[in-house]
Amino acid sequence: EVQLVQSGAEVKKPGESLKISCKGSGYSFTSYWIGWVRQMPGKGLEWMGIIYPGDSDTRYSPSFQGQVTISADKSISTAYLQWSSLKASDTAMYYCARLAYYDILTGMLAWFDPWGQGTLVTVSS
């Protein structure tokens, strides 16, 4: 079974750093792009960026470029999303999801399946 398992909920203060994780299993982790999606409280879904664990090639949504860092450690089949200085507005649920495919030539991303269970990040003083 293809599965993505994310790290647990986090409560942080503004200005703190954070790194959350997403571990893949049941498939060749280095052969598929992994994406991160944000869902703010009571809101919809926003694509943040993707990474190819095979070579750590990373692409960011313009809305999130410079705000977060996406990385991966293929030796342990894990992708990461990190912040260097959290803000209250980063409070949200964050999902990782496997990208069906990515066309490097056109920059086209396809659909996401499956999804991790989500990591709730709460930033509050």
Add this chain to the structure above:
Amino acid sequence: EIVLTQSPGTLSLSPGERATLSCRASQSVSSSYLAWYQQKPGQAPRLLIYGASSRATGIPDRFSGSGSGTDFTLTISRLEPEDFAVYYCQQYGSSPFFGGGTKVEIK
């Protein structure tokens, strides 16, 4: 960028009824590059439909997708109790965008 508008915002129906959800794009979506997801409270989204009309693995055949160009539809032929949820459409692209969602609630 392509903006997706889902309607209605909320759909109030009874179990057994037919649900018709709309997703309209601000520009034509290439080659029916559109997906649908279901999200239940406290759960992650789940892929239902990709390529506008192809059901994902394990999705019951009461779910169907149709449309092309700028107008797409997700139809649930007969609502089961577990189908009451929020549904999102997503267009593929250089920056995949999600619609705002349609909540299907019990009437």
